[in-house]
Amino acid sequence: MASESRLYVFSQESKDQLRKFRLGTSRASTPNAVIYMIDKTILEIKQDDDKTTYKSLEEIGDDLPDHSPRFILLSYPMTLPSGRMTAPYVLIYYLPVTCNAELRMLYAGAKELMRNTAEVGKVLEIDSADDLEEIPEKLGAA
Numbered sequence: 001m002a003s004e005s006r007l008y009v010f011s012q013e014s015k016d017q018l019r020k021f022r023l024g025t026s027r028a029s030t031p032n033a034v035i036y037m038i039d040k041t042i043l044e045i046k047q048d049d050d051k052t053t054y055k056s057l058e059e060i061g062d063d064l065p066d067h068s069p070r071f072i073l074l075s076y077p078m079t080l081p082s083g084r085m086t087a088p089y090v091l092i093y094y095l096p097v098t099c100n101a102e103l104r105m106l107y108a109g110a111k112e113l114m115r116n117t118a119e120v121g122k123v124l125e126i127d128s129a130d131d132l133e134e135i136p137e138k139l140g141a142a
Contacts, residue, residue, distance in 0.1 A: 007043060008110045010117055014046045018073070018118050021053075025075035026087060033060050036071040036114065038106055045071070045110055045117075057136075061129035069107040070094045071114050076139055088139050091120040097127050 010018075017034075025032040032055065035048040048070070054060045064070060072092035080086055093111055095104065115123055124138055 008038065008113050009042070009044050011044060011046065014044070015117065017047055021073060022075075022089060022119060025089070028075060028087065029077055030055055031057065031074065031076045033057075033072055033074040035060065035063065036073065037068075038110055040106065043106075045114060057132040061132045064094055064129045065096075067096060067098045067100075069096065069099055069103055071107070071111075073118055073120065074135070076135065078136060078139060080140060088122065089120050090122045090124055090139070091115050091118055092132075092135070093123055093125045094129075095125065095127055 021032070021034055032053055034053055036045055037048050038045050048063075052063070054063070060072060060074075072094060073089070074092055075087050075089050077085065077087040091111075091114060093107070095107065111123070122139075124135065126132065126134075
């Protein structure tokens, strides 16, 4: 068992939410995203307090904190240059340059556990909400 899995925890409710989101967005025709955070007191990785499912990258950017990292799960339906439809399921690791070293370490230690538990295909790292605009390009959208 990896050390990060002993340090950080997911409640059964959070695991169920992750699974429901992954399965529910696999065939969606619009983007869907949820934001996850780490509760520093009990080291639990859980959905951000408002439990919102975002439908656009702009909405996500509006709700990201300026000085605290977050994990964003994103299902982004798009058409590939070949004309084929796809919906990549990715983890966006948001690490603003202004966050303190303690939070950087806290989230860095949980990144692989979040990736494995959410069963994402790819991890993208960004350091500002403005970087969300580049996500379609990074995913290879036509």
